[in-house]
Structure formats: structure tokens, C-alpha cells
Amino acid sequence: MTDRGTASGPVAVVGGGLIGISWAALFTAYGHDVALYEPVEAARAGLQARIAVARTQIGEIAPDLLDAGTVTLAQSLVDAVTDCCFVQENVPEKIALKREIYASIEAAAPADITIASSTSSLVWSDLSADMTNPSRLITAHPFNPPHLMPLVELFGSDPTRLAEAASFYRALGRHPVRLKREAVGHIANRLSSALWREAVNMVAQDIAEVEDIDAALVYGPGLRWSVMGSHMAYHLGGGDGGIGHYLAHLGPSQERRWQDLGHPTLDAATQAKLVDGIEAEARGRSIRDLEAARDSGLIAVQQALWGKRS
Amino acid sequence: MTDRGTASGPVAVVGGGLIGISWAALFTAYGHDVALYEPVEAARAGLQARIAVARTQIGEIAPDLLDAGTVTLAQSLVDAVTDCCFVQENVPEKIALKREIYASIEAAAPADITIASSTSSLVWSDLSADMTNPSRLITAHPFNPPHLMPLVELFGSDPTRLAEAASFYRALGRHPVRLKREAVGHIANRLSSALWREAVNMVAQDIAEVEDIDAALVYGPGLRWSVMGSHMAYHLGGGDGGIGHYLAHLGPSQERRWQDLGHPTLDAATQAKLVDGIEAEARGRSIRDLEAARDSGLIAVQQALWGKRS
CATH class of the missing domain: 1.10.1040.10 (N-(1-d-carboxylethyl)-l-norvaline Dehydrogenase; domain 2)
Known part of the structure; x- marks a missing residue:
């Protein structure tokens, strides 16, 4: 996503659950540094080890990946996103929580970088409703486990941004597909x-x-x-x-x-x-x-x- | 199916369409001789060549199969079934036609050998309704193309016969499953x-x-x-x-x-x-x-x- 303004920092992964870990492994396997934010401090201890396990599995499919990135555990959401080039959000499926996170990201992240939500059950129009610039948000739903499943389902309001996101995920060995209209459960x-x-x-x-x-x-x-x-x-x-x-x-x-x-x-x-x-x-x-x-x-x-x- | 009476002859494949060809290739690949009956004479000319192509594909999955059987093109339904050990029926999905075929088979085939129908859209109770011994009929629905798809869906009224048929198909590298109640479209x-x-x-x-x-x-x-x-x-x-x-x-x-x-x-x-x-x-x-x-x-x-x- 280096074509967006000054964006050249790490990919911010927000939420260190099963999906966040899997994304972090995938991003680093394909050479991106990752800033991972998991708000529950007790949950942070085992994250690097679990990411390493997922990285090993990715290597079985794509053994020639060489320029691995690193994962930094951010101490705050602001730290994670402040110089990132892309956000992959994976917090629990609560609409108020996600809206609050997007407001914080809009305030702290570089202008215009894309915020991609891994949401499986919520839709873009509800998620983006309170944003200053809703077009920055896309839904980018992976299929579990994301590091082993190629599918990413995309929806948003900005065709250029969606095309860039599709290229970004394709470069990670994913197979992005597009929804023409948002739908609960995507495709x-x-x-x-x-x-x-x-x-x-x-x-x-x-x-x-x-x-x-x-x-x-x-x-x-x-x-x-x-x-x-x-x-x-x-x-x-x-x-x-x-x-x-x-x-x-x-x-x-x-x-x-x-x-x-x-x-x-x-x-x-x-x-x-x-x-x-x-x-x-x-x-x-x-x-x-x-x-x-x-x-x-x-x-x-x-x-x-x-x-x-x- | 050698445990059924004197049955030790070829497997009779009735109907030389896409499904019949595929079954014939599979049966011979696993060592059975096949008696294939295709009523349309003009359709018989290319059957051996098409079976050979399917046999080659089976060999890519199961290269160690050695004792290949042969396919004989029968001149009549009676010729095909008269000394067979098992019948796999693959004629068009017309209930009257299938009932007529079963009557002919019951009259000509060794007593008690199993008649398995590849039907995809008809159900056992309709197919077996006119038979002298309905329990001889089972539905054994493959997934197209049968020589490359392991699934076979079984239904019938005789548990012993179904268990024997499951063993028979399993020995052909298939994965048989059982319906407890018949249902249009099987599973x-x-x-x-x-x-x-x-x-x-x-x-x-x-x-x-x-x-x-x-x-x-x-x-x-x-x-x-x-x-x-x-x-x-x-x-x-x-x-x-x-x-x-x-x-x-x-x-x-x-x-x-x-x-x-x-x-x-x-x-x-x-x-x-x-x-x-x-x-x-x-x-x-x-x-x-x-x-x-x-x-x-x-x-x-x-x-x-x-x-x-x-």
C-alpha cells in the first residue's frame, strides 16, 4: 500500500485473537513488519510463539519466502497505528467497540491509509457510519484460519481503494473477491x-x-x-x-x-x-x-x- | 460380492453413457471383468477408447493397480447379466424404463445378485415397486465423474446386502455412505x-x-x-x-x-x-x-x- 501518501511503516494488526495472530503471521511471512495491538496484557505473552507456529505453516505452502518481517507488540492502539501503512482490525464483533476503534485510528494513523475490518457478521454501512471519512474503511473478511485460507472478501465505497486492497492481498498469496452490494455473511x-x-x-x-x-x-x-x-x-x-x-x-x-x-x-x-x-x-x-x-x-x-x- | 451364491462372473454395467463408462473403467482398474451393455449400437464403437482414457486417470491416483479386468461389450441385456456377480445400472432417469430393465435382470441374472442403480434423482421405493424381490435393488449413487470421485451414496431395504455393497465399493477405493431414509437427491x-x-x-x-x-x-x-x-x-x-x-x-x-x-x-x-x-x-x-x-x-x-x- 505504498501508493497511499507517505505510508511506508508497518501493517497495524488490531486485536490479537485467532484472526489477528493469523494475519500477523501472514503479513510478516510476506515481508511486512507488523505492529500488533492486543489490549489484554495477559494475552500478549504467548502471541509471538503462536505467530511463529502459524509462520511455519505458511512456509509449508510458500517455502521460498525469505524477507520476513518482524512483529512488534504495541503498548497502545495509538502506538500501533501512528506510522502504519495499513490497518487490519480484528476486535470482537461488537459494533460500538469497532466504531470507537475506528475513531481512534482516524485520529492517530497517517491520513488516508486504509482501515480493513475482518468482520464476519457486521456490514460496512453500520461500521463506517460514525467515521469522519467512511471511504477509508473497507471490510476484508478472511476465512478461518486466514494464514491457510486464500479467500478475502472485500466491500467498501471507494473503488480505487478496493482495487489497491485487492492488489495488497493478492501479493500476500490471497484470493480477494468483491461484493457489489454489502450482505450479512458476505459471500x-x-x-x-x-x-x-x-x-x-x-x-x-x-x-x-x-x-x-x-x-x-x-x-x-x-x-x-x-x-x-x-x-x-x-x-x-x-x-x-x-x-x-x-x-x-x-x-x-x-x-x-x-x-x-x-x-x-x-x-x-x-x-x-x-x-x-x-x-x-x-x-x-x-x-x-x-x-x-x-x-x-x-x-x-x-x-x-x-x-x-x- | 463372491459371498452371494455362485456369483463369480463379471460385473454387469447396464448403460454406456458417461456414468456407465466411468464405472466400467473403475471396476476393471480394480481387477473385475465387466460386461457392458449399451443398447444403442452406434454408441458402442467408441466405448473401449473412452474407458481407456478414464482408466489412465484412475492410474494417476492409484498407480499400483495391476490385475486389470477386461470390458466385453454385450450384445444384449441378457448376455450382460446372465452370469454376472453384480449389476450397476446407469440407464436414463426414466422410472418406467428402469423398472423394465430390473424385470429383465431379475429374469436373466443369477438369483440374488445385487442390482445397484446409479440414479441421482429417483428413489428406491419407486424404482423397486414392481420387482419380484425388491430387496435385491439398492440405490448406489456416485458423484460425477465416478472414477474420480470417491463418494457413493447407498440406500436399500436389506442391511446385509447394503453392508456387502459398502465393502464392495470400499474395495474399489470409494467412500460409501448410508442413507437411513430415502430422500430425493440423496445427501x-x-x-x-x-x-x-x-x-x-x-x-x-x-x-x-x-x-x-x-x-x-x-x-x-x-x-x-x-x-x-x-x-x-x-x-x-x-x-x-x-x-x-x-x-x-x-x-x-x-x-x-x-x-x-x-x-x-x-x-x-x-x-x-x-x-x-x-x-x-x-x-x-x-x-x-x-x-x-x-x-x-x-x-x-x-x-x-x-x-x-x-
Whole structure:
């Protein structure tokens, strides 16, 4: 983001939770210095070690990265942003808290640098409402864990700033996408939520066990969607005639299928089935075990699909 | 399936379309002889060559397979099934046609061998209704293309037969899952359909371009779902408290998100947006180009995740 005024300092990462740590690891892996602000002093002690672990994982995907940046733990928000070139904000999903943080950043950071929010559940118009210059804010939602997931979903009001942010994230090995209109859940979590609703429905309706539904996804559409999107898959589902043929011949049956999808609620009985089913699927593996398996899988798939990136 | 009576002959593949070819390649790659029946004589000429191409792709995932079977093109349905050990039926999705085929198979095939239907859109109770012994029929739905996708979704009325079929498919490097109740679309196509509905909604609502929605899936949840199912992903979304914590704290917001998902129709305006958006995403690549890219991606991901299987 050196094209914005005098901006040449560190990237400010505001909030040292799971997302902030992951961003800090990614920024430094690609050569940026990071000023990380975590307001809870007790939480600061372990941050560098956790960032180092994430950095090691990034290195498995992109082993040729050489000019690593450093992470400085800032003592205050002002310290973190005062000479930064870009802000990545990752504080809890409370609108009043985020607005307060943006006011402080606007007062302390170099004029015109971009403030990017990692928000997953809030929208730009609400977040930017009290800002002196709302166009400085963009939402830049990563998919967890950000250092291992390429997706970043962008929205804001300033096309030039969004194009610059897209370039910035692309240079970090990310795959930025743009929303034309803001939407709760952006794109990916809306897709995830839509799919999970039917996954929950099938549990509630006793169509299949939790474990078999997850396996059907992993060994079926999930595998396919790791290499090709849903729209494009239906294009291929139309044979030589592509999506036009598909829509003409199978569109009506797809609409009927949509009518047949469920509308579950997370009532006590459904919650109990989900908890029991996931426990059975986990087969005693802890959350940490499962995260480690997920991460090594994410690394292996990216190595296979996109090679080892530098 | 040698445990069923005197069954020791070839696997009968009924229907030589895309799915039948793919199954024939898979069965022979794992050492079974295949008797393939394709009623349209003109369609038979190219079948062996197309099966050979699919066999080559299987070899990229499972290079140690040695005892390849052969494919014989049967002159009639009776010839194909008369001494077979298992039937995989892949004729067009017309219920009357399939019932007629099952009647012929029951009359000609060895007693008690299993008849597995690849049907994607029909259900077992309708398909088996006219059979002398309905319990011989199972639905065994593969995900396209079957020789590169591990998923097989099973349903039927005979638990022993289903367990045998699961073993049979597992020995072919497949990952069979079981439905407890039959459902239109089985599991995976219900999940695909639910996700696509929201993907179409976002196009219809101008939230994002087709290409960005597909990219959000591929670089976000699709990548994740290639290594971990949706239920398990929400388990990890609950942090150390797992799915119980997630449901208690984020269940209500998930239910609100479900309310916010769209209910698009495939009207003319939406169809036009889909066609235009997919054309833009394809960037001139033909259906064949896109299929080749999909297949090489599917092979690479499976090599990475599960190693080269023999």
C-alpha cells in the first residue's frame, strides 16, 4: 500500500485473537513488519510463539519466502497505528467497540491509509457510519484460519481503494473477491450457512448420520468445489450445451428440489442429535487434534493445486 | 460380492453413457471383468477408447493397480447379466424404463445378485415397486465423474446386502455412505442444491458476480470441505467448547442468517445473468477444457490428501 501518501511503516494488526495472530503471521511471512495491538496484557505473552507456529505453516505452502518481517507488540492502539501503512482490525464483533476503534485510528494513523475490518457478521454501512471519512474503511473478511485460507472478501465505497486492497492481498498469496452490494455473511458464509441448513435438516429428519453427511460432502461436492465453483459445476452438468442446456432441461427440477429442502430449527432435540453425531464422528479426537488434521489437509491441498508459492 | 451364491462372473454395467463408462473403467482398474451393455449400437464403437482414457486417470491416483479386468461389450441385456456377480445400472432417469430393465435382470441374472442403480434423482421405493424381490435393488449413487470421485451414496431395504455393497465399493477405493431414509437427491445433491440456491440468489440480487461467488467457494469453504465436513467445521467454530458452545452462543445468529437466505427462481432475467456470468468466468475455455482442468484438479487433491492408493 505504498501508493497511499507517505505510508511506508508497518501493517497495524488490531486485536490479537485467532484472526489477528493469523494475519500477523501472514503479513510478516510476506515481508511486512507488523505492529500488533492486543489490549489484554495477559494475552500478549504467548502471541509471538503462536505467530511463529502459524509462520511455519505458511512456509509449508510458500517455502521460498525469505524477507520476513518482524512483529512488534504495541503498548497502545495509538502506538500501533501512528506510522502504519495499513490497518487490519480484528476486535470482537461488537459494533460500538469497532466504531470507537475506528475513531481512534482516524485520529492517530497517517491520513488516508486504509482501515480493513475482518468482520464476519457486521456490514460496512453500520461500521463506517460514525467515521469522519467512511471511504477509508473497507471490510476484508478472511476465512478461518486466514494464514491457510486464500479467500478475502472485500466491500467498501471507494473503488480505487478496493482495487489497491485487492492488489495488497493478492501479493500476500490471497484470493480477494468483491461484493457489489454489502450482505450479512458476505459471500462464503452465506454459502456455508445455506449448505449447513440442509445438513442440519438431514440430521433432524433422520435421513443420515452426522458423520455420513460430512463424508458425503468431503468425498463428493467438497472435493469438487476445491477445484471448481458451484456455478461452473452446473455449467459442466449441462454437457456440451453447458449452463444454457442445464437451465432449459433441468432448471425446473432444480427449482422443485429447492422446494423440497428443509427449514430446520436448532431446537433442543436437533442440538442433541448434532452434539451426539459430531462426538461420534470425532472418535475421541480433541479440538486441537481436529484443527491439526484440518490444517495439514489445507496445506496439502494447496501444495497440490497451486504448487509451492513464493 | 463372491459371498452371494455362485456369483463369480463379471460385473454387469447396464448403460454406456458417461456414468456407465466411468464405472466400467473403475471396476476393471480394480481387477473385475465387466460386461457392458449399451443398447444403442452406434454408441458402442467408441466405448473401449473412452474407458481407456478414464482408466489412465484412475492410474494417476492409484498407480499400483495391476490385475486389470477386461470390458466385453454385450450384445444384449441378457448376455450382460446372465452370469454376472453384480449389476450397476446407469440407464436414463426414466422410472418406467428402469423398472423394465430390473424385470429383465431379475429374469436373466443369477438369483440374488445385487442390482445397484446409479440414479441421482429417483428413489428406491419407486424404482423397486414392481420387482419380484425388491430387496435385491439398492440405490448406489456416485458423484460425477465416478472414477474420480470417491463418494457413493447407498440406500436399500436389506442391511446385509447394503453392508456387502459398502465393502464392495470400499474395495474399489470409494467412500460409501448410508442413507437411513430415502430422500430425493440423496445427501450430496441436496447439499449442492442448497448451496447453489444461495449462489443463484446472490447473482439475482446483484450481491456479487458469478465468477467471484465461485472463487469465494473454491478459495474458502470448498477448500475447507475437501478436508472437513460442514458439521465438523462448526464444531471447530465453537473453539474449545466445540459444537455445544457454538450452538449455545451462535445458534440464534445462525438461525437468523437462515432467515436471511434467498429464495430465487430461475426466471429469464436470472438465467441470463447466470449464462453471462459463467461465460465471463469460462474466459473462452470449452466444456472439454473445463472438464480437463476439473479432472486434473480432482486427481491432484486426492493424491495430496490420501496418497497414491493401490
